[in-house]
Structures are given as structure tokens and as C-alpha cells.
Amino acid sequence: xxxxxxxxxxxxxxxxxxxxxxxxxxxxxxxxxxxxxxxxxxxxxxxxxxxxxxxxxxxxxxxxxxxxxxxxxxxxxxxxxxxxxxxxxxxxxxxxxxxxxxxxxxxxxxxxxxxxxxxxxxxxxxxxxxxxxxxxxxxxxxxxxxxxxxxxxxxxxxxxxxxxxxxxxxxxxxxxxxxxxxxxxxxxxxxxxxxxxxxxxxxxxxxxxxxxxxxxxxxxxxxxxxxxxxxxxxxxxxxxxxxxxxxxxxxxxxxxxxxxxxxxxxxxxxxxxxxxxxxxxxxxxxxxxxxxxxxxxxxxxxxxxxxxxxxxxxxxxxxxxxxxxxxxxxxxxxxxxxxxxxxxxxxxxxxxxxxxxxxxxxxxxxxxxxxxxxxxxxxxxxxxxxxxxxxxxxxxxxxxxxxxxxxxxxxxxxxxxxxxxxxxxxxx
Amino acid sequence: xxxxxxxxxxxxxxxxxxxxxxxxxxxxxxxxxxxxxxxxxxxxxxxxxxxxxxxxxxxxxxxxxxxxxxxxxxxxxxxxxxxxxxxxxxxxxxxxxxxxxxxxxxxxxxxxxxxxxxxxxxxxxxxxxxxxxxxxxxxxxxxxxxxxxxxxxxxxxxxxxxxxxxxxxxxxxxxxxxxxxxxxxxxxxxxxxxxxxxxxxxxxxxxxxxxxxxxxxxxxxxxxxxxxxxxxxxxxxxxxxxxxxxxxxxxxxxxxxxxxxxxxxxxxxxxxxxxxxxxxxxxxxxxxxxxxxxxxxxxxxxxxxxxxxxxxxxxxxxxxxxxxxxxxxxxxxxxxxxxxxxxxxxxxxxxxxxxxxxxxxxxxxxxxxxxxxxxxxxxxxxxxxxxxxxxxxxxxxxxxxxxxxxxxxxxxxxxxxxxxxxxxxxxxxxxxxxxxxxxxxxxxxxxxxxxxxxxxxxxxxxxxxxxxxxxxxxxxxxxxxxxx
Numbered sequence: 045x046x047x048x049x050x051x052x053x054x055x056x057x058x059x060x061x062x063x064x065x066x067x068x069x070x071x072x073x074x075x076x077x078x079x080x081x082x083x084x085x086x087x088x089x090x091x092x093x094x095x096x097x098x099x100x101x102x103x104x105x106x107x108x109x110x111x112x113x114x115x116x117x118x119x120x121x122x123x124x125x126x127x128x129x130x131x132x133x134x135x136x137x138x139x140x141x142x143x144x145x146x147x148x149x150x151x152x153x154x155x156x157x158x159x160x161x162x163x164x165x166x167x168x169x170x171x172x173x174x175x176x177x178x179x180x181x182x183x184x185x186x187x188x189x190x191x192x193x194x195x196x197x198x199x200x201x202x203x204x205x206x207x208x209x210x211x212x213x214x215x216x217x218x219x220x221x222x223x224x225x226x227x228x229x230x231x232x233x234x235x236x237x238x239x240x241x242x243x244x245x246x247x248x249x250x251x252x253x254x255x256x257x258x259x260x261x262x263x264x265x266x267x268x269x270x271x272x273x274x275x276x277x278x279x280x281x282x283x284x285x286x287x288x289x290x291x292x293x294x295x296x297x298x299x300x301x302x303x304x305x306x307x308x309x310x311x312x313x314x315x316x317x318x319x320x321x322x323x324x325x326x327x328x329x330x331x332x333x334x335x336x337x338x339x340x341x342x343x344x345x346x347x348x349x350x351x352x353x354x355x356x357x358x359x360x361x362x363x364x365x366x367x368x369x370x371x372x373x374x375x376x377x378x379x380x381x382x383x384x385x386x387x388x389x390x391x392x393x394x395x396x397x398x399x400x401x402x403x404x405x406x407x408x409x410x411x412x413x414x415x416x417x418x419x420x421x422x423x424x425x426x427x428x429x430x431x432x433x434x435x436x437x438x439x440x441x442x443x444x445x446x447x448x449x450x451x452x453x454x455x456x457x458x459x460x461x462x463x464x465x466x467x468x469x470x471x472x
Numbered sequence: 473x474x475x476x477x478x479x480x481x482x483x484x485x486x487x488x489x490x491x492x493x494x495x496x497x498x499x500x501x502x503x504x505x506x507x508x509x510x511x512x513x514x515x516x517x518x519x520x521x522x523x524x525x526x527x528x529x530x531x532x533x534x535x536x537x538x539x540x541x542x543x544x545x546x547x548x549x550x551x552x553x554x555x556x557x558x559x560x561x562x563x564x565x566x567x568x569x570x571x572x573x574x575x576x577x578x579x580x581x582x583x584x585x586x587x588x589x590x591x592x593x594x595x596x597x598x599x600x601x602x603x604x605x606x607x608x609x610x611x612x613x614x615x616x617x618x619x620x621x622x623x624x625x626x627x628x629x630x631x632x633x634x635x636x637x638x639x640x641x642x643x644x645x646x647x648x649x650x651x652x653x654x655x656x657x658x659x660x661x662x663x664x665x666x667x668x669x670x671x672x673x674x675x676x677x678x679x680x681x682x683x684x685x686x687x688x689x690x691x692x693x694x695x696x697x698x699x700x701x702x703x704x705x706x707x708x709x710x711x712x713x714x715x716x717x718x719x720x721x722x723x724x725x726x727x728x729x730x731x732x733x734x735x736x737x738x739x740x741x742x743x744x745x746x747x748x749x750x751x752x753x754x755x756x757x758x759x760x761x762x763x764x765x766x767x768x769x770x771x772x773x774x775x776x777x778x779x780x781x782x783x784x785x786x787x788x789x790x791x792x793x794x795x796x797x798x799x800x801x802x803x804x805x806x807x808x809x810x811x812x813x814x815x816x817x818x819x820x821x822x823x824x825x826x827x828x829x830x831x832x833x834x835x836x837x838x839x840x841x842x843x844x845x846x847x848x849x850x851x852x853x854x855x856x857x858x859x860x861x862x863x864x865x866x867x868x869x870x871x872x873x874x875x876x877x878x879x880x881x882x883x884x885x886x887x888x889x890x891x892x893x894x895x896x897x898x899x900x901x902x903x904x905x906x907x908x909x910x911x912x913x914x915x916x917x918x919x920x921x922x923x924x925x926x927x928x929x930x931x932x933x934x935x936x937x938x939x940x941x942x943x944x945x946x947x948x949x950x951x952x953x954x955x956x
Contacts, residue, residue, distance in 0.1 A: 047496040047592070048570065049489050051518045053577055066638075108646050108940040110906050110933060117931030119870040122895050124797060125788020126866040126882055134876040135868070 079175050083313060087346055088320050088332060198282040207279030220276035225269050232266035291329040292380045294319060295367050299387035301338045301358045308419040312386040313350060315417055315452050333370055337363040359396050360429060364403035371410060381411035389418045389427025397432035408438045416443040417455060423447060475766045483769050487581045492516060495585050502761050503593045508835050511596040515570040524576050565591035567599040569611040582775040589758040594751030601843045604739035614736055621729045628722050640723050643944035644730035649905045651709035651731040652738045704909040711910045717919060718950030742846045749803015750842050752783060805859045810837060820857060847899035857888040867894045902928055919951035
């Protein structure tokens with residue numbers, strides 16, 4: 045009875061991908077609910093990072109089975125390895141210390157870990173982006189565009205001495221070979237010539253023989269200089285570089301007066317993230333400048349921008365002035381500049397609104413695009429700032445009033461379609 | 473082939489299918505001639521480690537119906553494998569005919585031979601000969617059945633939607649331990665008949681009611697019905713499948729499928745120690761015999777002993793990574809000791825095992841035990857004082873009213889018998905599956921299903937978990953469910 049050997053290794057990826065999909069679907073709702081919290085804790089630039097996995101706590105995937113209450117009833121345990129106990133020995137019970145078998149706060153690299161409260165599942169960048177986009181209700185093409193990774197181009201970068209045979213540079217290799225052969229020949233020729241000169245002067249027969257032998261030897265060596273050696277080979281070298289090579293800077297201005305609630309700030313953050321993602325398709329390097337203002341304007345770090353609490357009224361124009369100053373000192377014309385202002389629109393007085401508009405108009409001539417996003421729950425009143433901005437008549441400016449996430453995209457839309465027309469590098 | 477060439481072949485850490493064929497020739501010869509084993513034909517599958525994990529979470533069946541449960545198990549297994557917690561089984565084997573075992577592509581030759589001896593011969597023989605397996609599982613047809621079950625469930629999903637099917641499966645899974653017959657013989661419907669059943673049932677959206685649900689108009693008939701069921705039913709899933717007033721036919725079929733699978737796995741939970749002991753003992757004897765006969769080198773044996781001692785490693789209770797008794801260790805120790813006391817008994821052995829001490833044919837006794845015992849009875853009969861001493865077993869009582877644990881028995885003369893009994897009852901199914909049976913259905917009233925829990929050793933059910941399960945049962949039953 046022989047054994048039947050079956051090789052299954054060439055089968056494509058396992059059956060479990062279907063099951064994993066089902067698992068994900070089941071906890072879909074939970075992951076979705078956890079997204080705002082995750083966004084709050086993620087830096088804007090990190091949204092594009094491919095390495096990190098994001099951990100989401102998950103409930104509702106336990107499979108209950110009837111079991112005994114652990115604390116009830118009398119139990120017996122049988123253990124191995126008794127060293128010191130005799131019959132009748134008593135061991136004090138420990139107080140509940142929460143030691144559990146198989147539970148542990150798994151590291152961030154684990155897929156699904158069991159903790160005291162349940163499971164956390166880690167999702168990768170693409171899955172996370174899916175959830176992110178879902179809320180924003182972006183058109184599918186845009187989603188696809190944003191979630192693909194950067195394009196790379198190759199350009200010639202000299203020569204190397206090893207490589208793929210298809211990259212062999214024949215001409216260069218031949219040149220190398222020629223120079224080698226030439227230099228060796230010259231070397232031998234010189235030696236032979238010296239010996240021949242010596243020969244003419246030599247009278248002693250034995251010595252003549254020696255010299256003649258030597259000349260023979262050298263001539264043979266000269267003949268055996270190989271035509272092509274490995275050291276001659278030269279291969280073309282290419283370097284990859286991301287397309288394109290321009291840099292961009294995002295200027296984020298946010299009103300952090302008392303009237304901006306957490307959820308309004310969340311909307312703001314999503315907008316910034318979306319813009320950032322979009323820009324990563326276009327630019328290799330993106331700087332982000334954070335300016336926060338209430339009555340005064342200040343450049344801050346991202347953490348402070350989103351998190352620290354301040355209060356006070358709202359004056360907008362200092363923020364725009366500051367932005368202008370930063371642009372002229374730090375970002376020359378090599379940079380493409382994008383400016384976003386987020387506010388609830390409630391300015392201190394009207395003169396501020398007029399000032400702000402003037403500043404913004406001036407800026408618009410220097411920058412690629414600017415947005416004003418007014419986040420508010422009450423859409424009926426038009427804020428002072430909004431009324432002022434409405435008068436701006438530049439085509440690289442867009443404003444919008446947003447009260448929830450799905451309204452972000454329409455504000456963005458024009459910009460995307462504009463870019464699509466003018467910039468053929470944007471692939472959908 | 474010369475023995476020296478064979479040795480060389482096995483010394484090569486990289487194996488080919490020729491190596492496997494060669495190994496199988498020798499192993500099968502020793503297994504049948506030296507040990508007298510009787511096995512199903514073998515199908516040896518070569519897989520990547522990811523495919524191995526796949527199989528693991530499908531609980532060893534080469535295919536199953538799709539469910540998020542398996543996704544979760546896959547992920548957890550992968551997680552534990554990454555953490556190094558599970559020795560990613562170089563051994564995974566299916567109770568089927570042909571018997572399927574899995575060998576990972578990056579196993580060394582020694583491991584491959586180990587998998588062969590352990591799984592393809594040790595476990596194989598156990599599946600084919602142990603009485604519980606013979607009684608409750610049908611190795612011939614399980615794979616075929618799974619194919620149909622999977623197909624049927626897929627069709628249901630297409631017709632009724634994944635969520636609805638998942639709902640039913642979730643509910644069934646929570647009752648999986650209560651879907652087995654322990655005493656009633658299963659009916660002998662052939663696989664062909666099962667196939668026909670499944671083919672017909674798919675589009676059956678009707679609710680075919682059991683007779684008990686007919687409205688009874690007359691008084692005298694009312695009094696005839698005393699209690700339904702007239703005797704408590706332990707197979708809750710079976711009861712629901714047959715009697716639920718609201719389930720559609722396709723839903724009943726799904727319950728039936730889950731039941732069948734649960735029944736298939738029932739013997740495995742009752743024979744963990746015996747089965748693993750059998751396979752470990754088998755691989756130990758076979759490989760040692762191969763060495764004795766000159767087929768293996770010292771180097772090979774070194775690697776073998778390394779793996780073998782990993783398998784049977786038993787940390788003692790006070791080590792930080794102790795996680796209970798290792799069934800491989802226990803099973804292997806018992807069988808090894810049987811061999812010893814049969815061939816070379818001491819006075820103590822003769823006292824404890826008068827029938828088998830010194831009878832010399834240990835292989836026959838080994839086979840007899842494999843055939844006729846499950847964990848509970850295996851330990852009760854054959855755990856020897858010698859093994860208890862070697863493992864330094866001791867029993868600790870945990871009385872909930874006391875604030876201390878009490879050591880009730882250790883490995884001395886007065887303790888052996890008690891330890892044996894205690895360890896044996898440790899493997900009684902009721903220790904981890906609470907005794908819950910169907911007591912009554914209020915046929916004429918609110919159709920309430922009453923389940924009765926019979927406590928053991930003063931234990932009560934975990935309330936939190938029970939609360940989670942009741943909604944599942946209510947979903948299947950369609951009416952209130954209570955547990956008393």
C-alpha cells in the first residue's frame with residue numbers, strides 16, 4: 045500500500061481570506077465607530093504611512109458557550125511536579141489578581157489579540173483609508189486615485205560594474221576592454237623592447253639564450269591578453285525617483301476660540317487629511333504649517349493645533365498676515381502653496397472681516413489654491429466672515445459651509461476636477 | 473537500496489517526494505510488522521505554513537462552510553504562532569479515509585519522518601480502531617459530506633442572504649456541545665441519501681410543523697398530553713431541529729449540518745490523551761526501531777530526540793509558563809510504562825496490574841487499549857504508580873468556602889488510587905460541558921422552551937455568558953426560552 049503524496053503549495057492564497065472578509069464585515073460597524081477616535085490620535089502626515097497597523101478594539105465576536113461560573117462549586121486540580129507538599133498541606137488563596145491564560149495586551153504588530161475586554165484587530169493602511177473615505181462619501185474614482193501609491197520614474201545615473209545582462213553597455217565595455225588591452229600591450233612591449241636592446245649588446249651565448257627565452261615568454265603573455273574580461277563590463281545604472289519633484293506646503297489655519305467644539309474640529313482635521321492625501325499624489329515633499337488664532341495668531345505644532353484649549357474671541361486677519369509672512373520668508377517660488385482656513389465664522393467685528401478679505405485676496409495671487417471652510421451646525425445665518433469672503437472673485441478660491449463629514453467633498457470637488465483638466469499627471 | 477544509502481538519504485535535511493516514499497516504505501513495514509498497526513491508506517499533503525494555519529483554524533477539515541468564526545480562529549492562531557505559543561503543528565491529521573496528514577514544506581527530513589510516523593500511522597491507527605471513533609464517525613464519507621454541506625450553505629447564502637445564514641450558524645455554534653448523541657446510535661443514512669436530502673431541501677421555504685403544534689380542540693385529548701418531551705432530551709440542537717415551530721426547512725438543514733459536524737468531532741474531545749499518547753508512543757517506537765535496524769544515523773536521532781522531548785515537555789506547576797497537564801506527556805508516559813511493566817514488571821507492578829504484568833506481548837496490549845478505551849477509562853485503568861511518581865502528580869482541592877487550597881493527595885502509597893480516580897474524572901465531559909437538557913415545552917401556552925441545568929459539585933452556570941446564549945436559542949426556537 046503506497047503513500048499518496050499531494051503537493052498543495054502552488055494553490056493560491058488560502059481559504060481564510062474569505063473568512064477574514066466575513067470577520068471584517070462583522071466588525072465593520074465597530075471599526076467605523078472607532079474611526080473618529082483614531083483620527084483624533086493620528087497626525088496628518090501619518091495618514092499616508094504604510095507601515096503602521098492601526099489597532100481597533102472590537103466587541104461582539106465572542107462565541108458564547110455554556111460554562112460554569114468560575115467562582116462557584118468545589119473543584120479539584122491535578123498538577124505535576126510536586127516538590128514540597130504533603131497530604132493535608134494548605135496553601136493560601138491569592139486575592140483576585142486578574143491573571144488570565146491566553147490574555148495579554150498584544151503588541152501593535154499582532155493581528156487580533158485577546159485582551160481583558162475582548163479583541164483588538166489591527167487593520168492596515170488601505171483598510172483604514174477605506175473607512176476614512178467612506179464617511180466622506182468620495183466618488184469612487186477619487187478613492188482609487190488617493191489610495192494608490194506613488195509613481196516612480198527611472199532616470200539614467202551613470203554606470204556600474206555589475207548588473208543585469210540586459211543593461212550591459214556594450215560600447216563602454218568595449219572601450220574598457222580596449223584600454224586594458226592597450227595598457228597591457230604597452231607594458232609588455234616596453235619590456236620586450238628593453239630586452240631586445242639588451243640582446244644587441246650581449247655577447248655571451250648562454251645569456252643570449254636566456255634573454256631570447258624571456259622575450260619568447262613575454263611575447264606569449266602579450267598574445268594571451270584576453271579580449272574581454274569581467275572587469276571590463278560596464279552596465280547602465282538607473283535611479284528611481286518619485287514623480288514629480290516639486291514640493292508643496294499646506295497652510296492650515298484654524299479658529300480655536302471657545303465656539304469650536306470637538307466634532308467641528310474633527311471635521312476640520314478630516315479636511316486637512318484629505319487635502320494632504322491628495323497632495324501626496326502630486327508632490328514628493330509636503331510641508332505643513334499650522335496657524336491657530338483666537339484673538340492673536342501663532343504658528344504651532346500639530347499637537348497643539350488640534351489639542352490645546354484656549355478661549356477668547358475671534359480675530360482672523362492676524363492669522364492671514366502671519367501666513368503671508370511665513371510664505372515670503374520661508375517658501376520661495378519652488379513651492380506650491382495651499383491654504384485652508386477653518387472657522388465658525390463668528391468674527392469680532394466687521395472691520396476684521398474686511399481686513400481678512402483684503403489679505404486673502406493678496407495671498408491668492410501667490411498661492412495655488414485656498415479654501416475657506418465654515419463649520420457650523422446652523423446654516424441659516426450667514427456669518428460676517430462668510431459674507432465678506434463671498435465677495436472674492438478669484439477662481440482659485442472656494443468656500444463652503446459644512447456641518448458634517450459628507451459635506452466635505454463638494455467643497456473639494458471643484459479643485460479636483462480643475463486639477464484633472466490641467467494636470468495630466470493625475471491618473472484616475 | 474543499501475542501508476548506508478538510506479541513512480544518507482535521511483541525513484539530508486532537504487527531502488523530496490522520493491524521500492517520503494522511502495520513509496513510508498520503512499515506516500509502514502515497521503508499523504505493521506513490529507507494532508501490528510492497521511491503518512487507512514495515507515494521503516500526505518505538502519503545504520506552506522500559511523496553508524497549515526488555514527487548516528488549523530478550519531479544525532483540520534480540508535474545507536468547511538464559510539463563517540467569520542473561522543476568520544477569527546485563523547487570526548488568533550496566526551497570532552499565537554507568531555508569538556511562538558503553538559508549536560505550529562508539524563502534526564495535523566484528519567479522521568478520514570484516506571487519512572489526510574499535512575507536512576509543511578520547511579520541515580526538515582527528521583520532522584517529516586516524525587509527521588509520518590506520528591500522524592500518518594499513529595493517529596491513523598487510532599482513528600481506524602478506537603471504539604468511539606468507530607461508533608460515531610464515518611471516515612469514508614466525512615470529506616464528501618463537508619463538500620455538500622459547504623455547497624448547501626453557499627446556496628442558502630445566495631438565496632436568503634449571508635446575514636440570515638450567519639445568524640442561524642451563530643446560534644448553532646453556541647449550542648455545538650449540545651448537538652451530540654452520547655447514547656443513541658445515529659441512523660445509518662448513507663451518504664448518497666444525505667446528498668439527495670440536501671439537494672431537495674434547498675428551496676424549501678416552508679415551515680413544516682411537528683404534529684404537537686396542531687391545535688387541540690377537545691378536552692380529553694388535552695389531558696393526554698402530560699409533558700413534552702416525555703423524557704429529558706440531551707441533544708438540544710436535535711430537539712430544536714425537529715420541533716421548533718418557526719424554523720424554515722433550510723434552517724433546519726443547517727442545524728442538522730452543524731450537528732453532524734459536532735458529532736464527528738465528539739470522540740476527539742473524549743480521547744485527547746489516549747490519541748496523542750498513542751501517536752507519540754508510535755512515533756517513538758517506530759523511529760527507535762528504524763535506528764536499531766540501521767536506517768538512521770546518530771545525527772538524525774539527535775534531532776529526533778530534540779523534537780520528541782519538546783513534544784512531551786511538561787513544565788511543573790510552579791513554572792511561569794505552566795499551563796496544565798500536557799496530554800502528549802501523560803499519554804506517552806502511560807503507554808511507555810505499560811510496555812515496561814509488561815516486559816519487566818516489578819513487585820509493585822504485579823500488584824497493580826496482575827493481568828498484564830510479564831505477559832510479554834506489549835504490542836498486543838497496546839493495541840487492545842487503543843481500541844477499547846477513552847481518556848476517562850484509560851486513566852482509571854492504566855495510570856500506574858510509577859508514572860504518578862515520575863510526574864510527581866498531586867491533587868489540590870479548591871473549596872469555595874475556604875480561603876485556602878488543600879493538598880488532598882500526593883504521590884505516595886495512600887495517594888495513588890485517589891489520584892487515579894481524580895485524574896480520571898478530570899476528563900469526564902461534564903467537567904467542561906454543563907449538564908443542560910430539554911425539560912419541557914409549553915405546548916398549549918406560550919410555547920416556552922424550558923431547559924434544565926443539573927448542577928454538579930455545587931457549580932452554577934456563568935450568568936453573564938448564559939444571558940448571551942439565550943437570545944441565540946430564542947432565535948432558533950422562535951418563542952421564549954428559559955433555563956432553570
